[in-house]
Amino acid sequence: MTDTLPRVGILGIMQPLYDDMIPGITEHQAAYARRVAESLDGVAECVTGAPVRGRDDAERVVREFEDADLDGVLVVMLTYGPSLRVTRVFHELRLPVCLANIQPDPAVTPEWDMDDMTYNQGIHGAQDTANAMVRAGVPFEVITEEWPSEVFRQRVGRWARGARAATAWKRLRVGVFGYAMNGMGDARFDETALMRALGPEVVAIAPGALRRTMDELPTSEVSALMRWEDERFEVDGRLSEKEREDHARMQLGIERLLTEHGCRAYSTHFDAIGEDGRFDRLPMAAASSLMAKGYGFAGEGDVLAAAMVHAGHQLAGDGHFTEMYAMDYPSDSLLMSHMGEGNWRVARDDEPVRLIKRPLAIGNLDDPPTLLFRIKPGRATLASLVALGGERFRMVVAEGEVLDSQRLPALEMPYGQFRPDSGIRGCMDAWLRNGGTHHIVMNLGSLAADWRVFCELTGIEFVQV
Structure with a gap:
């Protein structure tokens, strides 16, 4: 895009x-x-x-x-x-x-x-x-x-x-498959206020539509995607043909429905998929590859974060969905990761992106094929959209460095360690005071000035921490 x-x-x-x-x-x-x-x-x-x-x-x-x-x-x-x-x-x-x-x-x-x-x-x-x-x-x-x-x-x-x-x-439509995660307050907002103030529209897509679309896909399209993955990724030999075919159908089915509904961003929630009863696994690798194709994405039905990833694509290219998982005081950095979704275009150049067989208890479904990589070291920027009530929105932004940090062999999802320019103590104090959300878009490069311009053009309050 x-x-x-x-x-x-x-x-x-x-x-x-x-x-x-x-x-x-x-x-x-x-x-x-x-x-x-x-x-x-x-x-x-x-x-x-x-x-x-x-x-x-x-x-x-x-x-x-x-x-x-x-x-x-x-x-x-x-x-x-x-x-x-x-x-x-x-x-x-x-x-x-x-x-x-x-x-x-x-x-x-x-x-x-x-x-x-x-x-x-x-x-x-x-x-x-x-x-x-x-x-x-x-x-x-x-x-x-x-x-x-x-x-x-x-x-x-x-x-x-x-x-x-x-x-x-102004013309963005964000598809939500199922519903948003219950109790996750920092992703809640007034849909009509978002549309009036900023433009994005929420489109509900029934999980059943995804199941039907998956079943209708021709085998030739599924096989073509699997062959492309063989060429692009290091594929885990433990993945069965059935697991890979099911994942490929989910990715192609999601993209077809997004096209039909005119959506350039979307979100899925593991409970909405798991509780439906018609799916064998969660669409983890699908989210990674659709982000790499330019779609906005966020987990747990988070429309605001999905819209932010879409804006990150338009603003700088290669928006990456992530969250602050834990603090590492010795390196003054934050462990950045999420359940398994991440834009593989931000991966390190010196390591292959791996498509792995990955056990995951969340959703109570079978193992979801997942794309595993470490984030490329260098300058990076985090941004979060905060709904303040009514038509008031705030963007919280932090610049810093993705470290050439340690490997975490047990972490089977995309990850990296981000050191904020203001340090984790100063950054997190200010992030929390300003209501920064836990779902974030990361872009490689120093982009606070770019986000500031975006905020000026849209009327969003801008805060750099």
């Missing part, structure tokens, strides 16, 4: 006041907008709209952007432009916005004439336009930089990825 670049529209704003003074100024500044777009090659796919010189222009260009299913709008002042011509557009805009406070030339020089002054006077148009967005209550990002610089590219890329995640959430 994140193999392609975010797609953003460049909204260049000016006015016809200067046409008589500088003939050809519209074409001249349109070429500048195109150069800005070209400079962003590799961080975003840019669609450059015609210069906006009045309200009709603005409304037409923005409609074109929305009809093209872009991820966000990058506003560039081509000259000063009075904000009342775009006020209504921003009030009604459905896409995330970034105001690029830039100008064609980085330096004022003695050689400048009035033409140069006019070409480079976007700063006060940016002030007028930003004021209009603030009055309209529109959340937006601001980037003041030299546009040919690498820093500008990086900041626009960060915003564009945040815009993609925010836009994807």
Whole structure:
């Protein structure tokens, strides 16, 4: 899902006041907008709209952007432009916005004439336009930089990825197979408030539908998946053909139902599967491989965490579902793991990902094939979405390091040890004070700044611990 670049529209704003003074100024500044777009090659796919010189222009260009299913709008002042011509557009805009406070030339020089002054006077148009967005209550990002610089590219890329995640959430559907785990309070929320405030919609999928879909799958699809696994993973010889075929049918069945329901994220709960009576095992390896394909996932019917993994995919790629399992004071780290689900794309490069036969008493079913790996050492970021009541949400984020740590031979599920930059004492004190949940998305890399942009675009309170 994140193999392609975010797609953003460049909204260049000016006015016809200067046409008589500088003939050809519209074409001249349109070429500048195109150069800005070209400079962003590799961080975003840019669609450059015609210069906006009045309200009709603005409304037409923005409609074109929305009809093209872009991820966000990058506003560039081509000259000063009075904000009342775009006020209504921003009030009604459905896409995330970034105001690029830039100008064609980085330096004022003695050689400048009035033409140069006019070409480079976007700063006060940016002030007028930003004021209009603030009055309209529109959340937006601001980037003041030299546009040919690498820093500008990086900041626009960060915003564009945040815009993609925010836009994807507005149409996200999260499938829940069965029901959520009883008594798990930090995953509870008001579904209508989530949909109004952020966009994700909850879709209930009956476990019986999964059973029927599994039974209807052609043997050729099941065999093809098993052959692919043979090539990609180190497969445990103790796994029987029946165990592997049943797991493959579960994975393919889940994905088919998610496609039919338009869901890009989902959650299963072991009790909902176990109590149904029609399943032999839990879909552990299925969750790992579907995350690796770009689906959001969380265990125990946790919609908020599944939506976060989906956002992690859109924001940075390879969102990994996990939780803080235990504290290791000697290494000042947290053992990160879950019952058996984890995105194998975050696995170490120097060890094979293993598909193992794994005894598991939870669910009271037969052994579920499980993908086992250790998380790649290096920088990483944890993020949790907290429902505060009503339409208020908070994101708790921690940056740190996945350690090149000890092996845990008895732990037959994906794992790694994460050392927060603030240490486990400081990190956990702040995490708990802010209501951070126990289901978490992990991404490789330092991404607190990316999550901050995402929160600004969606209206989520951001807390880094």
